[in-house]
Amino acid sequence: MTPESQNPQHPQNPQHPAEPSAAPASSTAVIQVEGVHKSFGDLHVLKDCDLTVRSGEVAVLVGPSGSGKSTLLRCINQLEEPTAGRVLIDGVVQGYDSDPLPDGRWQKLTSAQIAAQRSRIGMVFQRFHLFPHLTALGNVMEAPVQVRGLPKAAAEKKARALLERVGLADRADHYPSELSGGQQQRVAIARALAMDPELMLFDEPTSALDPELVSEVLTVLKDLAADGMTMVVVTHEMGFAREVADQVVFMDEGRILERGTPEQVIDHPESERLKGFLASVL
């Protein structure tokens, strides 16, 4: 903690992310969230969050609505800027130069550098956010062509293979408005996979779906996990968490209250908050 910290609400000054915690991170840690705080004005939404996700691991984030799950996820791919603390991906500080300036401040990266960091992290949203003016194929091809500069033909080949992988080979030329929610979400997953991400973030990927469409999306997630994708999944699907998660993390009012194996967290909750939460979702 930096001594010149000024805002009592923020134990760490935003310009002075915390030093890495005592032990140097294992070389296989893909995501390291270290002492992250986030405030929106007076609203202190994330409080001293730490999270480590290793290569190939699936972390499931649970917690009541408004507890800060989405905000934490969005801090990982810099859709939000942490107010304090820092996020490392593969050991690389996100959003800032890796070393502080001589005066102790941290040099922010340019928007192009931030975009490059983001392009290695796939994200899937609760409400899909497919591009409505592009077909399923166009949605999946867009970023590889625009961001990676992949030739159209190669991008199309890859996109078709990905649509096949999520079971939508025959829907390639349909617009999102012509697809069911479950199909749209699977296109969104294929779109994220097209950038060959090293890790994937899922923010309640099945919450906007009709109940009978949930399993088709969860199946894709399970396949991805089985293929060794590093994933952070916000979900209320406890069955999925039990089956796939390596660690389950419980958030409440901006804090990480409990974490552990699904066994520990789901079956043997310690805090009253977690017990209450589980009673409401199970």
Place this chain on the structure above:
Amino acid sequence: MSTTQTPAPADAQGYTPIRAKAAPRPGTWISAAITALLVLGLISFLVTNPVLEWGTVATYLFDIKVVQGVGWTLLLTVLSMVLGTVVALTAAVMRRSDNPVLRGVSWAYIFVFRGIPVYTQLVFWGLFTVIVPKLVIGVPFGPELLSFSTRDLLTAFWAAVIGLGLNEGAYLAEIIRSGLNSVDKGQTEASKALGMSNGQILRRIIVPQAMRVIVPPLGNETIGMLKTTSLVLAVPFTLDLTFATNGIANKLFTPIPLLIVAALWYLAITSVLMVGQHFLEKHFGRGFDDRTPATGRGTRSRQAAVNRAGTTPHDPLPEVEL
């Protein structure tokens, strides 16, 4: 449950559809009869009224001066709309920027060019070569690097295009800004998450979706511009349709038939522009639920999207469907 069992063929789905007789609609017939009477009256008036001089109309409808005037008017309309759209898109993007300087410049542009009558602006651009005889590229108060004589660059035609285009841009900027703002924030987030740059997001994701609600008012503005070009005599630019027909009318001392010539041509150009608008709307409507405007339902929901976006600041004219 009595007599309706005439053996109507059951259709493919295996049931007999209802055989319905339309409810009586006397209002439709009455209004049709009244309209028919009025139209007949109008035709007889148009045919028999000697003042209209249809012979003169026929003579001058394809007069070389008139046809050239149509060409110049079309060119003025298209070029000034292109200039206006480019300027407006720039101003709209600047208005949305985080940079307060860019926001301020954009605001000032809209304030000035929307606040001064277009006629006055056209006179100004006509006199530009007098006010600014030389354009200099160099350091303010310092040495000159390059200088041009504006008289060589700024002909009356280009003065007209610039005058019309910059004025139009100020109006279009607000329309385009509302259109850009109407695109869901989730689209920007999803694009960012894929690593797209701000420019790519604007060009590939936001603008194509905004066009859907921008094109209908843009069509109205284009038709408005077609008519505004008749003011270019303020520059003075003297080859457009209105100037051509006025010139002939003054020579012949018969204003009325040449007004009809001008009116017919403006209507013809408007029709062509409407066809263009139709195809643009179809193009940018791809992927949205009302992609096929054939049923008329699509028209309503597109208009609903336009209204929601607020790209038409006033009550829009009833949309004319082709």
